[in-house]
Amino acid sequence: MRVGALVVAVLAASFGVSGSAPASVEARDLVRPHAFADFPLYDAGDQVDGLPLTAVLRRDGTAEFVSFVYGDCAARDDEGCAPPVEVQVWPACRRNLDLYASGRPGTPVPERTTARGVPAAFLDDGTRLELQTGRSTVVVFADSRARVLRVVSALRPVGERALSGPLPPPAPGAVQGTLPC
Amino acid sequence: MVGFKQASVGRVLLAAGAVAALAAIGARPAAAHFDSTSKYTYSSCPGTQQNRVDPINVVFTVWGTWGRAVSQTGTHAGWTNTSGTTEYFVDHGSCYPMHAQVASGTFSRFHIRVRGQHPDDVLGWTATGDAHHEDFVVFPVLCGHAVDSNGPSGSGFDQGRDELEDRFASAGHRTYRVWWGNTQSFKQCDGDYAGSDGWTAFIELHQLNH
DSSP states (O other), X not given: OOOOOOSSOOOOSOTTSOOOOOOOHHHHHTTSTTTOOSSXXXXXXXXXXXXXXXXXXEEESSSEEEEEEESOOOOBTTBOBOOSXXXXXXXXXXXXXXXXXXXXXTOOOOEEEEETTEEEEEEGXXXXXXXXXXXXXXXXXXXXXXXXXXXXXXXXXXXXXXXXXXXXXXXXXXXXXXXXX | OHHHHHHHHHHHHHHHHHHHHHHHHHHHHHHOOOOOSOOEEESSSSOOGGGEEEEOOEEEESSOOHHHHHHHHHHHHOOOBOOXXXXXXXXXXXXXXXXXXXXXXXXXXXXXXXXXXXXXXTTEEXXXXXXXXXXXXXXXXXXXXXXXXXXXXOOHHHHHHHHHHHHHHHTTOOEEEEEOOOOOOEEOTTSOEEOOOSEEEEEEOOTTTO
């Protein structure tokens, strides 16, 4: 039997049932700034756009990020499902907008923009936005461009009150992919 | 007169056919390109964020027709079992059912669904796939196939891509990776989450290899 590999995972909702229960306070404490210093974390609060925070995931290995999952979905045999909203926070040294500048055929072409005053790009027909702030890259997945933007407007440092203004600018070299890990 | 008219009509038709053929030849390169806009498979059409199922993490190129992709996956990786659910792919904004699927077994297994995509001036014939490793989960809930959750050696999606990439590379095929960033997490039927690490393997199926 396989072992769940999520270092931090909170599945507050029952299997296969749309959940409304928020992630536990204990799990969120594990990624609060005093306990997590690898890179600055941002989330969209305990709920966003009517969706509760249902899981906090930590991935460290071939990919490195902390993920905040909002809302739930019903997976089936042989068919996973995409939660309505997900906010992934990566260290900018592992994920940055420069990765799309490889020039290799088949590389996605991002739609460059600015969000919350920092460099950003839409991908996947607007259902994904990546923005760079400080030493972090924040990736928002949602079902529409409008919802992505509503989530972006709710981004704030984990454990802090909502911010309405611009996010901190990216650290030198963060966008260019030259920031050391 | 009748003969003349028939001959004239014939010449006109021939000329029109030639113009149409030239136009088609001239137009094809401009329209033919690999479309990486959609980076997921879907449970139904139309393909939307709500019905995404798996990240696409393998692209077969250079004579990468879907038939050759499936055939050579069987040859090099031994994935020949054809069981599994139908999923859908989006190409140039339109949604289509997959062309084929092959797996390494029936229960816990490697598995890929494949669909041929538009040919490309640089990449040649192309096909895309969602390689993954999935367990057959019976506990704590009997739910069937679930892609392995994220772990230090990657998720089941990463493991499936790596396995296929290694098998083809060992057989002499050129492979390389392109950053797609399609790292969205997918909840599995056992409640765990799995996602791609964002790197897509491009595997060339050049005729020189076979």
